[in-house]
Amino acid sequence: MTENTPPITITKSKFIAGCQCLKRLYLVVHEPQRGTGKTAADFVLMNQGREVGRLAQQLFPGGVSVRTGNPEEAVRLTRELLANPGIPAVFEGAFEHDRVLVRVDVLQRRKEDQWRLVEVKSASDLKEQHLEDVAFQSYVLSRSGVKLASVWLAHINREYVLTGTTVDPRQFFLFRNLTRRAQNLQPELTFRLRSQFRVLAMPKAPDLPTGPHCVNPVTCEFLNLCNPPIPNDHIGYIPRLNASAMEQLEEMGVKSSRVTPNHRSPIRTNAQSTGSVGNLFSER
Numbered sequence: 402m403t404e405n406t407p408p409i410t411i412t413k414s415k416f417i418a419g420c421q422c423l424k425r426l427y428l429v430v431h432e433p434q435r436g437t438g439k440t441a442a443d444f445v446l447m448n449q450g451r452e453v454g455r456l457a458q459q460l461f462p463g464g465v466s467v468r469t470g471n472p473e474e475a476v477r478l479t480r481e482l483l484a485n486p487g488i489p490a491v492f493e494g495a496f497e498h499d500r501v502l503v504r505v506d507v508l509q510r511r512k513e514d515q516w517r518l519v520e521v522k523s524a525s526d527l528k529e530q531h532l533e534d535v536a537f538q539s540y541v542l543s544r545s546g547v548k549l550a551s552v553w554l555a556h557i558n559r560e561y562v563l564t565g566t567t568v569d570p571r572q573f574f575l576f577r578n579l580t581r582r583a584q585n586l587q588p589e590l591t592f593r594l595r596s597q598f599r600v601l602a603m604p605k606a607p608d609l610p611t612g613p614h615c616v617n618p619v620t621c622e623f624l625n626l627c628n629p630p631i632p633n634d635h636i637g638y639i640p641r642l643n644a645s646a647m648e649q650l651e652e653m654g655v656k657s658s659r660v661t662p663n664h665r666s667p668i669r670t671n672a673q674s675t676g677s678v679g680n681l682f683s684e685r
């Protein structure tokens with residue numbers, strides 16, 4: 402980072418990426434071009450999420466949306482809307498604290514200058530990452546001076562059956578009160594954000610192992626980068642090559658079984674040097 406580079410901000414999506422894997426967070430921020438990018442299915446899901454979000458807004462009549470993508474402008478507009486007692490709810494409000502930025506689906510005005518936070522998900526149940534999501538939002542809002550009366554998740558009611566021609570949002574959503582659980586996660590969030598900023602300041606991505614977390618809760622966009630596909634000429638495909646021979650070849654830096662006119666076969670070279678083909682290949 403140079404002197405003129407703006408400081409890195411952690412948004413909700415980056416934070417969630419970092420909760421899955423710190424290497425993923427690093428790559429998302431510094432080397433996004435190495436990932437697979439968004440698929441058509443991702444765009445469908447994003448559109449679906451927006452539709453569900455708009456439907457949820459019908460439950461808060463008189464609510465006003467913050468319609469700018471510019472973060473500073475969005476924070477300023479949000480502050481103005483919150484200060485206006487005539488506004489019962491704010492959609493997509495933006496808050497920033499200490500280089501951490503969030504946008505909140507719904508903030509509903511309650512008594513005594515308090516607010517109800519509602520995160521809307523186009524999922525049919527509560528998942529672990531939803532908790533991290535709302536806890537992260539509460540963390541930023543409470544540090545931005547917003548008094549939160551409660552924290553809720555609105556998700557799709559899988560029992561809902563469409564009876565007319567329009568969807569009834571009161572039946573379509575189920576609300577879960579996550580206030581206490583979001584509160585319990587606050588100390589852990591401080592720790593996680595500290596590690597995330599530390600990793601983002603590193604000169605290169607941390608060397609972390611792959612594992613089940615690479616496909617859970619979502620398939621990481623850097624899966625191919627961390628698990629490059631094995632080429633067809635890889636020594637692992639040589640028939641009857643035993644494990645110790647493979648190890649020897651790997652130690653010699655031999656990865657390909659291909660023989661070029663200028664090179665002798667690595668298999669033969671190794672066999673000649675050890676004097677035994679039988680050492681290389683499993684007995685049948």
Ligand code: SF4
Nearest residue numbers: 422425615621624627
């Ligand atoms: S593929 Fe796995 S290890 Fe690699 S960045 Fe993604 S989650 Fe992390």
